[in-house]
Amino acid sequence: MKSDAAPCVIVTGAGQGFGRATALELASVRGCSVLAVSRNANALASLAAEAAAQGRVEVLALDLTAANAGERLKAAVGARNIDALVLNHGQLLNKPFAQITRAELQELFTANVFSCVTVVQALLGGLSSGHVVTIGSMGGFQDSTKYPGLSSYSASKAALACLSQCLATEFASTGPKVNCLCLGSVDTAMLRAAFPGYASPTTPATMGAFIARFALEGHRVFNGQVLPVAVSNP
């Protein structure tokens, strides 16, 4: 796919929310090949159908927390070089701190942090000249406003941000470049679960367009950065 210099991009969590919008935006970039990953096969089929007129979107229904996730993703990518990897998938736990169980914490960190480790390790061979964009949260950004009920979620996103900086240092001489976008609110199902009744001024399409552009161009000027991306609080 890279041989003709067309960008090859992977977007995780592309079945819904602004991950879907990011994948659609990337598919509209001339020659761009997009591999869209999430668990819901029907949602991915809908994405592929909508993108068909614009460009090429390949889909992979995969739970990135599964034991064989790395191998399955690696097999799907094959020998292709990857220009950008957008680690957008994520899960929310909105629960009072005192009631959070070890199992819930384990599940959340597996989804939001450990699975990102798995994906990067699996794809490292094809990523050397590429850009890894992790999708963090303003909740996990240093000194940001914190909210009750979101302690474990915010802590998982803070871990992801720190991991992103560490990877940028570790890969400094080999690539890829790694940056973390700490997003403020975007009008999605996850936001409505985190902040019931709150309406975000930012649409999935707006955020998807920004992330798509950042994924393709941001590593020319940023590496190892944890960047706040928000126009509202939350």
Ligand SMILES: NC(=O)c1ccc[n+]([C@@H]2O[C@H](COP(=O)([O-])OP(=O)(O)OC[C@H]3O[C@@H](n4cnc5c(N)ncnc54)[C@H](OP(=O)(O)O)[C@@H]3O)[C@@H](O)[C@H]2O)c1
């Ligand atoms: N919305 C906001 O205001 C906001 C703010 C800051 C940060 N974020 C972060 O931005 C990202 C996208 O958020 P969103 O609001 O668009 O959320 P969303 O609507 O809930 O979408 C999350 C996506 O992740 C996928 N996913 C979840 N667990 C997965 C797993 N184990 N394996 C593969 N795919 C998985 C989901 O699809 P399936 O269920 O089909 O797998 C879905 O496509 C998340 O990382 C979120 O934490 C969101």
